[in-house]
Amino acid sequence: MIKCILIDDEPLALELLESHIKRTDGVELLQSFTNPIEALQELERLQPDLIFSDIQMPELSGVQFSKIVGNKFPIIFTTAYDQYAVQGYELDVVDYLLKPISLERFQKSVAKFQSRNTTTATVHAASVPDYIFVKSEYKTLKINLADIHYIKGMADYVTIVTADKKIHTLENLKYYEKTLPATNFMRVHKSFLIAMDKIEFIERNRAVILGDYIPVSETYKKAFFDRVNG
Structure with a gap:
């Protein structure tokens, strides 16, 4: 299921996209925004x-929004705008939908995202078998997956915790959730991704790793305990 948000200062434009989402399998709307700053x-x-964003908005343009978000979302x-003019911005976005947006064109754009996402996941799986490279400050560090105990997400960065160090990087938690193998790594909270084989013990709704008590939220509780209990 692709979970998305919509950003457009025109309520009618939002209504049309909301209608398209309802008629498209595999897409779920999380929230609509008329103000990009709130988004x-x-x-x-x-x-x-995935984010669907208008370009011309008074508070913050779609181009400015994209530059702030970077490659996180x-x-x-x-x-x-004419599609070829928009391409001049040279931003790494998935697609450009020209208004008025037809249902067929909307669904083709969603399919394009699915294809790109699948390809990216395949590349990650093939190229990162047992280690990852992480940019931290001015260095690019090689980290063996077996050394990662858990990852904690903060507002603007994440902290990768190993037995002997903590590494700060600007990638978001969702990136690592998709990149690291699900065979061992599991999201247990909006702010925590853990290595299941590094759990020392579980106390109530908390997993203890390196002596740190990591909460298991209601969102992930069932999947977590299903996995623990086999």
Whole structure:
């Protein structure tokens, strides 16, 4: 299921996209915003897989929004601009939808995102068998997956915790959730991704790793204990 948010200062444009989402299998709307600044403030909480954003907005343009978000969240622009003019921005967005947006064109754009997402996941799986490279400050560090105990997400960065060090990087938690193998790594909270084989013990709704008590939230509780109990 692709979880998305919509950003457009025109309520009618939002209504059309909301209608398209309802008629498209595999897409779920998390929230619609008429103010892009409010959307920015909610990104870490919502953790969308995909963002549909208008370009011309008074508070913050779609281009400015995209530059702030960077590569953390994929974006599809919805715009009244000519497609070739928009490409001049040279932003790494998934697609450009020209208004008025038809259902068929909307669904093709979603399919394009699915294809790109699948390809990216395949590349990660093939190229990162037992280690990852992480940018931290001015260095790129090689970290063996077996050394990772858990990852904690903060507002603007994550901390990768090993037995002997903590590494800070600007990638978000969702990136590591998708990149690290699900055979051992599991999301247990909006702020925590853990290595299941590093759990020392479980106390109530908390997993203890390196002596740290990591909460298991209601969202992930069932999946976590299903896995623990086999």
